[in-house]
Amino acid sequence: MCAGATSCTSWMKQLTSASRQGHYGRVLHLFFTHLQSGDRGTLDPHPAAVPTALRACARLGNAFSGRLIHALVLTRFPSLASDAVAATALLDMYAKCGLVASARRVFDEMPRGDDLIAWNALLAGYARHGLPERALALVIKMRGRGLRPDLVTWNAVVSGFALAGDDQMAEDLVRAMQDDGFRPDVVTWTSLVSGSVVNFHYDRARSLFRRMMATGFLPSSATIASIMPAFANVADLKQGKEVHAHSVVTGVEQDLTVSSALVDMYAKCGLVLEAHRLFDKMAERSTVTWNSMIFGLANSGHCQEAISLFDRMLFEGARPDHLTFAAVLTACSYCGMVEFGKELYRAMKEEDSIEPRLEHYACMVHLLGRAGKLAEAYDFIKAMPLEPDYFVWGALLGACRSHGNVKLAELAASRLLTLEPANAASCLLFSDALASAGRQDDVLKMKRLAKRRRMKKLDGCSWLESP
Known part of the structure; x- marks a missing residue:
């Protein structure tokens, strides 16, 4: 890979520096650019280059580049295939990218079975991706091989069961950890x-x-x-x-x-x-940060500020995701900005290549329905490629109640009762629509239906803490 010792050392310093600073995209750029322009013979790269690049893939979740590096190791640098550090970095990359079957294959092909770092990397992969039982089985297998789990091992298994929602097993493992001589x-x-x-x-x-x-x-x-x-x-x-x-x-x-x-x-x-x-005050912001602030503004009634913040997000080069668009569509709905919301929805699909999810459909129905465009909202639902969920029909029913469209409210309520027959909220909304139309006999019928089905109404709550 390196044409000379000096250039190889300089290149490796750049690679290491970029990795330490967390510039993982630059690490991969340096790695592949140098590979393309360098010696295409059989010379091995610097021993630390491949593990450094694989760790960058792991941090970025870039399985494609990781697979490419794996192929390069097998075809161009076969001596690295038996290198314990490179193999462990490869295993860790697959595990962190969610490719646990590939991680296991790398693990099974490793020449040494006593590398605790490799065992822990596979364990963490199982735990992180919803397979805590396999992680625990691996601990038992470690014991059978004469390997003693360390604190990293125990923490990985505890984390796996905690994330899976098995609180009792997670607590039992903490006690087992202590029995094994490790303090949480x-x-x-x-x-x-x-x-x-x-x-x-x-x-x-x-x-x-x-x-x-x-x-x-x-x-x-x-x-x-x-x-x-x-x-x-x-x-x-x-x-x-x-x-x-x-x-x-x-x-x-x-x-x-x-x-x-x-x-x-x-x-x-x-x-x-x-x-x-x-x-x-933040020196840097992630998409998650932008989303939280935009949602906070929209849900607190500061809709114009939420939309302005979205414009600022784009101006500063941050990339919106599906939640960003849900937040801004929510703001558009509360502001009554129907045309802007429609344009935003179109841009999300065509310019940002984000496929609408159910939350986006619910936002659009809410946007149209709140503005009184009930027929258009219903047509939008009928054209959905996904089966409408409770929130989509609920948005339509809420709008029908506000605008007095009893016929469409009845249709939406029937769909809601099919989806969640034990939830009284749809009956209450429909009853309100009937009451507004002066149909008291039908209101009583809905109340009897709710009582007969033993429907439950969720307790009301406020975001704001009482003084």
């Missing part, structure tokens, strides 16, 4: 917290977080980013602010994942000015 660390606690949040067990997540603090562990940036949705989604502003204070004390407030989580928490709790203050 901040990674262990973060795994438990994160698993609870992912599975919407917010009370448990907050309890685990308090237990972690009581045990003497300071939360890491990963812990804080993981716990924040447990406060944001139930508007627990008091505890959210306390965790924010921890992030300031520990110096991680400016970490991208932490600051993004804080923006999301304040926006969902209705403190839009505080969210905007943090947003404006």
Whole structure:
């Protein structure tokens, strides 16, 4: 790969520097550009080049480039095929890209079976991608080979079961870890917290977080980013602010994942000015950050500001995703900007190549229905390539109630009752539409239907914490 020792050393320094700075796209650019322009003979590359490039693929989730490097190793640099570091980096790349079957093949072909780093990489792949039982089976196999699991091993398996929502097994494994001589660390606690949040067990997540603090562990940036949705989604502003204070004390407030989580928490709790203050302070922003701020503005009634922020996002070169468009379409709906919303929907499909999802269809029905364009909203639903869900029909029924279209409301209500027969919300909305039309006899019929089916109405709640 390298024409001379000096040029190879210089190139490797650039590669290493780019990797340390987190510029993984540049790592791959340097790697493939040098490969294309360099020696096409049988010379091996610098020993660290292939693992460095594979680690970049893993961080980017770029399985295509990873497979290409794998092919290069097999065809042009066969001596690296038996290199333990390169093989482990290859295994880790496949595991982090979700290709666990490929990772397992690489693992099975490795010449040595006592490399704990390789075992842990495969374990983490199983755990991360919803296969915790396989991760646990691998631990048992390790024991059979005479290999003793380390803290990384235990944390991987705990994380797998926590993410799968098996809280009891995750707790049992923590006790087994302690019996094996390992004390749970901040990674262990973060795994438990994160698993609870992912599975919407917010009370448990907050309890685990308090237990972690009581045990003497300071939360890491990963812990804080993981716990924040447990406060944001139930508007627990008091505890959210306390965790924010921890992030300031520990110096991680400016970490991208932490600051993004804080923006999301304040926006969902209705403190839009505080969210905007943090947003404006951020040195860099991810698409997730932009989405949180746009959603926060839209849902708090600052619709024009939400749309302006979307324009700013595009101007600054950030790439919108499907959630970004859902956020802006929501803002358009509340503002009554029907034509702009239609244009945005078209641009999402044709210019950004984002296929509409059910949330986008629901947003469009809400946009049209709120503006009184009920026939157009119904035609839009009929033209959908996907089966409309509860939110799509619910958006239409809500609009029919607001605009007094009882006939269309009856159709939407019947679809909702088919999708969720035990949910009383559709009956209540339809009853309101009937009452507005003066059809009290039909209102009583709907109430009797709800009672006969023992439908349940969800308790009302507010985003804003009581004083």
